[in-house]
Amino acid sequence: MERAGGARGLAEAGLGGGGESGVPAAGAVAAVLPAGGCGERLGGPTPKQFCPVLGRPLISYTLQALQRVSWIKDIVVAVTSENMDMMAAIVQRYRHQRVTLVEAGTTRHRSIFNGLKALAGDHPHSRLPTPTVVIIHDAVRPFVEEDVLASVVAAARDHGAAGAIRPLVSTVITPSADGCLEQSLDRAKHRASEMPQAFLFDVIYRAYCQCSDHDMEFGTECLHLALKYCHTKAKLVDGSPDLWKVTYKRDLYAMESIIKDKISQQICVVADTEEDAECIAFLQGLLKKELEVQGTSVTLCPNGQDLQKIILGDCYNFVCINMKNSDFRPPRQLLAGLASAAPSPFYPVAVVSVYFLDSQNVSLSEKMKEVMEMKDFAKEVKKQNVFFYGVLIHFPQDNPQQLQEHVRQGASIVASLIKDRNAGLVGQLLIA
Amino acid sequence: MERAGGARGLAEAGLGGGGESGVPAAGAVAAVLPAGGCGERLGGPTPKQFCPVLGRPLISYTLQALQRVSWIKDIVVAVTSENMDMMAAIVQRYRHQRVTLVEAGTTRHRSIFNGLKALAGDHPHSRLPTPTVVIIHDAVRPFVEEDVLASVVAAARDHGAAGAIRPLVSTVITPSADGCLEQSLDRAKHRASEMPQAFLFDVIYRAYCQCSDHDMEFGTECLHLALKYCHTKAKLVDGSPDLWKVTYKRDLYAMESIIKDKISQQICVVADTEEDAECIAFLQGLLKKELEVQGTSVTLCPNGQDLQKIILGDCYNFVCINMKNSDFRPPRQLLAGLASAAPSPFYPVAVVSVYFLDSQNVSLSEKMKEVMEMKDFAKEVKKQNVFFYGVLIHFPQDNPQQLQEHVRQGASIVASLIKDRNAGLVGQLLIA
Ligand SMILES: [Mg+2]
Ligand SMILES: [Mg+2]
Structure with a gap:
């Protein structure tokens, strides 16, 4: 584990402590960003979180969105060992603050768990103060706003877990074994689970410590782990369309145009x-x-x-x-x-x-x-x-x-x- | 109902009859395109199907994609009466072929039904030859390719109904009445239902004729109507990511960049x-x-x-x-x-x-x-x-x-x- 950029002092001097905006100061907040994916859906050799958008890697935009929220005290990014140097160079070049890099695991859940270990008081490799609440976000959702982060954090304090949701864009169906329509789900009764999510640190860390290999391997959903292992029913928070996940090449195009518009x-x-x-x-x-x-x-x-x-x-x-x-x-x-x-x-x-x-x-x-x-x-x-x-x-x-x-x-x-x-x-x- | 452009003769002369590519000639194929939506998700006053992309309305790209498939004999577009003139002008300006305009209903299902009536042999307002198979597509999915159209049509001939599906991008969850997580659905066991879909004309027309007011009002899924009213289990066909639906402003940006790339x-x-x-x-x-x-x-x-x-x-x-x-x-x-x-x-x-x-x-x-x-x-x-x-x-x-x-x-x-x-x-x- 390495502390990238070493800009913590700078950041705290510049942006002040927590509690001054939105979120109450009751216990610190940290964020974990799994960024170990290989981006096969984009087709190219570069994992999507590192694809350049107006010349800057996508993940840097996401870090920018998190670091401007002054009450997020630490941002732990999990990257594969082969991308570690590149990630450290990105943090340095764009002067990202309060960022710590840890090694990604072989799956998304394992990467998140590695990030949590760096924040856990009882773990031998932990280096950072243990937060009360931890945000989990995707490296490829660069437009996350402070208000939705504050909402999931506040809801996590009350309920133990919380996550952003969106209405379903398509009808969800269940196929039968022979590839035919078994049933259509009622769109009004279901939602898409998006990011960010937030958890009381104890809840999500306990869930990961008990998590089965099968869940680590095939699961994707942190809210599900909190429910399954800690019986914590997450509060669901309506998110904005901006939370969308950059998945395909067309999403990179869209992101570039949105940024050009904005600037x-x-x-x-x-x-x-x-x-x-x-x-x-x-x-x-x-x-x-x-x-x-x-x-x-x-x-x-x-x-x-x-x-x-x-x-x-x-x-x-x-x-x-x-x-x-x-x-x-x-x-x-x-x-x-x-x-x-x-x-x-x-x-x-x-x-x-x-x-x-x-x-x-x-x-x-x-x-x-x-x-x-x-x-x-x-x-x-x-x-x-x-x-x-x-x-x-x-x-x-x-x-x-x-x-x-x-x-x-x-x-x-x-x-x-x-x-x-x-x-x-x-x-x-x-x-x- | 009006026949727009009147370019049928031209089209048939230029592109030849059906049966020469992909789809067997057993019975004609037509398409219905509901385009009565008001596009509130884009935020602007223009319904998204009419938004300009490189200067040309979105729906014209979708018509272009359908008309270049020579075995689609008729394309019935349902538009609201207030947009009827604009739509006729688009058809004329871009010389769209084999297009007939009908009036949209107050919901998506009612618009589709109006389109089907124009093709139904037993309906007083029908004007066009009744096809064996009808494709239903969205006006805002402009990148549909001939191969997926051929696949759903072939599957509809065999199974009575067929639709394109995609893997789920987000986990789908069920919220409880108090806005908490009830359960997460297993992503591997579900799919997103997309467009195009295709039906034996008799199947889908019978389904709509029996359809309840509630279904007409709140339903969105044609496959579901075929299942509910005709006990026809649709064949599900894997679609490509290109089938995505232009929903938000960012999708218009993406579409423009994709087209610029392509040309x-x-x-x-x-x-x-x-x-x-x-x-x-x-x-x-x-x-x-x-x-x-x-x-x-x-x-x-x-x-x-x-x-x-x-x-x-x-x-x-x-x-x-x-x-x-x-x-x-x-x-x-x-x-x-x-x-x-x-x-x-x-x-x-x-x-x-x-x-x-x-x-x-x-x-x-x-x-x-x-x-x-x-x-x-x-x-x-x-x-x-x-x-x-x-x-x-x-x-x-x-x-x-x-x-x-x-x-x-x-x-x-x-x-x-x-x-x-x-x-x-x-x-x-x-x-x-
Ligand atoms: Mg510690
Ligand atoms: Mg007729």
Whole structure:
């Protein structure tokens, strides 16, 4: 067993102790995440919990969802020995906090049991304080929210066990031995058992200690073990559709689109001048409409501290308006600030630099040099997970009424770039 | 009841009669598609079967999947009266064949019954020949393949009823009255009942004629009605994961990505010259690798008939190599051919024009004019569902060894454009 990242001190300093939100402070809460699966349903060689989504492994999103809940004191992840190094590197790279890695067993139940042993006071290999309540969650359900975690934990304190459920999407049937319909179950009387689940630690640990080899081998359901071995009837808690399990390749696609949607909701507009406020406001209004965003802000060349705040406020989009000059210069100051504020952000940050140009009497060769430099620059900052694009708003000086129409087109292009976040198009100068 | 599109003759002429593939010709097959749902799970105002996916309503994809199976003689779609006109317009716009629209009932079962009545020999409102076997499918399962349709039809001929099943993804549980776990069902002993299903027409029509109001109101499962009213035990047929039902917004995202993947598998490279074959072959090889495509072909300025063949061969991507001149001229001949070959294609066609240019001694103003014309042109052809993009491969004459590196970058940009098929970036000139 190893303590990955060693970021516990950091996390506790940063996020404070438990009890301040949702869940009462009566006894600590930990989480166990079995992540030993081999992902045969995806067809590829990579187990699904390690598949990249916008460049980051799926399991890192799940850890992110758990670690932002400050009252979860420890997160124990069970991974196979062959994936141990990769998992430790993920924890380090994305600075995951309060995470401990243990070795997975040969089945899901054995992996969970290994996770519980690391938390058990009476077990020789335990290293961590024993919690009152333990959450069990899947590595491949990345969108779990604090409210459902709080609900299952509260219900587990009262009932000994609790789990999230969902209505059935399909009718469940019983086949006969010869592959024919024996009966259809009444959909209204049954539910799908999902994750997260939570247990009084004593209940689930006792259940696993008594568990038969057959249950360890073929069972999948922790609630069932608590019922069978401890006679604990779990409280069932309605979960949201977000709890769905990433199972097939299509689920990875869906997850990527959901995240792209989510991180396109906030834009920070950065201007290099306080003049031309009208034009900037016009562009900002268009962007807000195009992206159906929840928030935009305008700021003048933010410094490192401002950027830190903006990114912590879940803003991953910067639109830089260059009014003062007509060179295609990338916003180096902003990008240096971004690199120091968030050395390895959870999501790719989109930076779109908008230039205004009248092409009259300019040599293409000269501009082409600037365009090629922009591409080199973009390649460089992509290593910091910053996707840099340029947008040129072309307006001939002798035809100023075209400006508004071109700004409109420009806004539409900026919106497309932010929504799509296409890694293959970084460094491009799009033209409106 | 109305016969939409009236394209029956066309379809039969084009695709031939039944019996030539998979299913034996013993009696005709029809399909009923209940599409009266209101899609509350998606949250939006549009019922999910009408939600656009790459610009085309979801139900059109499902119709496409059914109509390409030539032995399905009639497709009866049940839609609410308020959506009747929209549905008729969809059938017409995408030239769906063998489709008849009937009015949906207030529940799924009532909609299916209305569809069956249109096919029933003894019913006053029937208009169509009565089939031996009827397929019932969901409007929101667009990826149904001919093999599973053939399997359920064959099984229905033998057993009277048949339906596709899938393994359960979640454990199914029974809650007690107070919301606690009563029991977990053994996942190995149960299955999810999916669509398509198929029935001897007499069996399912008799079942619906006897069906109680309660079943009509609250039931969802046709297999159950056949069992209850006709004592017909359906044969269960293993289905593929593709049969999944588009239920949530995330499923629309997944569907869009799957289709984008699918239509990026074939590229047609069009060259304006037979010279420079080496450079063209180099670019083609790179594209093949970047897109992991199954097929590429090279052709010299194809005519309308060639294009028709290429598009029928499921190719939706054209890369035009312009070697002979250095103007940014769009491939007008190709695009005119595309417009006449496929006036309303099922998918957006991506056309990427690749130009080679040394920027020395060229005025930006002059080139900018060409770039703006390219944008106008792209806007025009987008109306025909053609997404046109330009890629400029920049290489200074005094540094010819840069060409290979720039072609490499160009291929990567072309691949990104084809994969993403971003509607907001049409008409852009990307630079390598
Ligand atoms: Mg201990
Ligand atoms: Mg008739």
